[in-house]
Amino acid sequence: MPRTPVNQLRFDMPVRKQTFLLRDKIVSTTRVGNSMLRVTLADRTGTIAGVMFDVPGNVPDSLEVGRGVEVAGKVGEFRGQMQIALERIVPVELDKLDEFLPVAKRPRDEMLAEFDALLASVTQPDLVRLLGAIFDDKTIYDGFTQAPAAKVNHHACVGGLLEHTLSVARIVLTACSLYPEMDHDLAVTVALLHDLGKIWAYDPMSFQLTDEGLLWTHLYAGASAVQHAIDSLPGFSTELRLRVVHAILAHHGRLEHGSPVVPSTVEAIVLHYADNLDGDARGAIDHLERTPSESGAFTDRSMMHDTRIYRGASDWAEGAENGPFPPSQSPLL
Numbered sequence: 252m253p254r255t256p257v258n259q260l261r262f263d264m265p266v267r268k269q270t271f272l273l274r275d276k277i278v279s280t281t282r283v284g285n286s287m288l289r290v291t292l293a294d295r296t297g298t299i300a301g302v303m304f305d306v307p308g309n310v311p312d313s314l315e316v317g318r319g320v321e322v323a324g325k326v327g328e329f330r331g332q333m334q335i336a337l338e339r340i341v342p343v344e345l346d347k348l349d350e351f352l353p354v355a356k357r358p359r360d361e362m363l364a365e366f367d368a369l370l371a372s373v374t375q376p377d378l379v380r381l382l383g384a385i386f387d388d389k390t391i392y393d394g395f396t397q398a399p400a401a402k403v404n405h406h407a408c409v410g411g412l413l414e415h416t417l418s419v420a421r422i423v424l425t426a427c428s429l430y431p432e433m434d435h436d437l438a439v440t441v442a443l444l445h446d447l448g449k450i451w452a453y454d455p456m457s458f459q460l461t462d463e464g465l466l467w468t469h470l471y472a473g474a475s476a477v478q479h480a481i482d483s484l485p486g487f488s489t490e491l492r493l494r495v496v497h498a499i500l501a502h503h504g505r506l507e508h509g510s511p512v513v514p515s516t517v518e519a520i521v522l523h524y525a526d527n528l529d530g531d532a533r534g535a536i537d538h539l540e541r542t543p544s545e546s547g548a549f550t551d552r553s554m555m556h557d558t559r560i561y562r563g564a565s566d567w568a569e570g571a572e573n574g575p576f577p578p579s580q581s582p583l584l
Contacts, residue, residue, distance in 0.1 A: 258296035258541065264326045266335055270343055272351035273320045274298060274457050278311045290314070290340065292322065295353040297541045298403065299326075300334035310340065317456035319345035331551040352456070355410035362413050363396060369420055369443060375436040377488045381495070382440060384480040385447070391476075394450040399458045404555040405534035407458055412449050415529055419445065422525035430517070437491070438518045441498035445522055448473030448499075468509055474499045494518065502526050535560050 254269050271292035279287050281304070288306040292299050301322060303310075314320060323339040345351055355362065370382055386392050400406035400415040408414075420442040427435050451472045452464030463472055474496050481487050481495070498519040503510035504527065514520040538553045538560055549559040 254294075256296040257292070257294050257299050260299060260326050260333065260335075262326055262328060262333065266322060266324050266326060268321055268323060270319055270321050270345065270351075272345065272456075273314055273316055273318060275459060276311060276314055276316060278306065288337070288340075290320075290337075292320070292335065293353075294351045295349070295408075297353070300329070300332065301337045301340070302329070302334055303337035303340065313342050314340065315342065316459060317454060319343045319351070353408035355406070355408050355414040357410075357414055357417075359396075359410055362410065362417055365417055366396070366413060366443075369417070369439060373436045373439055375440075375491075377484070377491050378436050378440045378495075380484050380487070381477070381480055382443065384483060385444070385477070391447075391450065394455075395447065398450050398455055399453050400446065400449060401530075402453065402458045402460065405530045405537060407537075409455075412446060415533070416443060416446060418529040418533070419522070419525045422528060423521055426521045426525065430521075433517055433521065437494060437498075438521060441495055441502075441518055441522050442525065444473065444477055444495070445499055445502045445526060446473065447476055451476075470500055470503065470509060470511070498522050531556065 255264070255266070257271075260266075271294055273290060274293045275289075275291035277289045279289070281287050285304055286306045286308075288303045288311055290301040290303075292301050301324070303324075319342065321339075321341050321343045322335060322337055324335045324337040326333055327336045328334065370386060373379055373382060386395070395416075396413045397409055398412040399408055400411040406412065406415040420439060423438050423442040427433050427438055446469060448467075448469035448471065449464075452461060452467075452469035453459070454461055467475075477499060478492075478496055481492050494516055497512065497516060498514070501510050501512050501514040501519045502522050504514060504523040506513065514523045534555045535553065538550055538555070539562060547562075548564050549561055552559050
């Protein structure tokens, strides 16, 4: 039986002997004392939740996050989100892993060329040494250019960290042209380094947070790696050290969002908003793509944005090039 990709699953659709990558599993107990298994199933087109009640004890132990599973059941709905009511789930080997890991939208070679050009655009001697100390390490370079940028919300794919970083750098470069008072080389450097810690914070197969990601966060992991690199460079500017590490630690913007400090330099402020803009915009686009168009003008609720994303009425979408209102109906006329 040919497998049905996640983005083609629909409500009430039966699922028989379908293979997925297991992204997550949680075993819990319901209010009436029954066991419950919740899983996240994935392929390169997206993810979908699965749930099984009265789970035999050996089933969860047989499943390994980051490996393949074969499932049977039926697509249903829970709190406005599609999920598979599982009748059966067993481990299997995945023959073609590229079918189950989503990849970045942009071609890899194109992104690598842009990344290398950005590295070469930095001319301040200490920052050149810092970027070289980090990205000349093949393990770090390969990890950085293949890692996901998130578990689900945005750029959750192979190469997602690189794609996100390049978008942030482009936004920062635009800000440099608007605000010539900014330090161009510092701004580009912190844009390239701000999410470095995600190499260690996310598992490259399951996209789950690692122990380091859970206990340290990617902000500390990245700032720590940069600090160690700086310590290996004799005579590195004390002022640049303060500014680079600060921007990495502050790029989430607020204490309640995970930053131990708020942005306190122009470059750190711009980095924070560039990071937010790309994450929020790409997250909304990805959420639109995950939600079937026949669901109506609004998607289901985006947990990232705490709202439903407006797609538009179908008759408007077909004529979107003319704007949201016909000229005679514009509210401004």
